[in-house]
Amino acid sequence: MDSLLQTTERLSDKLAALLQQRIESGELAPEARLPTEQQLADLHGVSRTVIREAVSRLKSMGMLTSRQGAGVFVSPRSQARALAFDPAVLTSMDSVLQVVEVRRGLEADVAALAAERINAAKAQAIQDALAALEASPPNGAQGVEADLAFHRSIARATDNPHYERLLGFLEQYQRDAMQVTRTNEAMDHGYMVQVQREHRQIAEAVIRGDAAGARRAAMRHMVNAAARIENATPPVRRTLDALLTRPK
Known part of the structure; x- marks a missing residue:
């Protein structure tokens, strides 16, 4: 060890x-x-x-x-400079919201492009990812991974690997916040139903090839995700603050 x-x-x-x-x-x-x-x-x-x-x-x-x-x-040797955020700067609720803000436009573009390039195989992959997400525990790491996998399935449907890599890069900075907020949502049935509805609306719009609808659904989901973080109860905020401020 x-x-x-x-x-x-x-x-x-x-x-x-x-x-x-x-x-x-x-x-x-x-x-x-x-x-x-x-x-x-x-x-x-x-x-x-x-x-x-x-x-x-x-x-x-x-x-x-x-x-x-x-x-x-x-990977083979490369002279390219890797994109990186210092995890040490992600120590507050505001810093988490800034990452969500970056994802907001990205997720909207990804969903729209996926809708334009959808086919039967991609639609099945998205449906499978959605089913796995809806069957996952509402809290804990497994639910977080299923949530992220759903969003990656849509990025994969764009046929542009850079979108999946960008989302993969950003998600590493959101796992803690997602685990805490999903736990909060699990305690409020209305919240959980709303989140499930948002995911399903994104999937349905992408699968039917509705680029404008997919963009709206993805944008709405990310706006609401930020609101859920901002409106978290004091105990949830304290838990998240403790995670964000622990030594990096």
């Missing part, structure tokens, strides 16, 4: 930094295949969720890439 992970800071951030260091030092060479999720979890003494979050972050930075059926590999 790697002793560097035995700290109070967020494990996925620590693991991502550790893997990044190994890639940059050449210890993990370009084109090298990473161990499986379970092997990495056993090696570092963390959950597979932590592994997924760390790997997702490095993918969004262009340092790792997935190959279907083969696994995750270190």
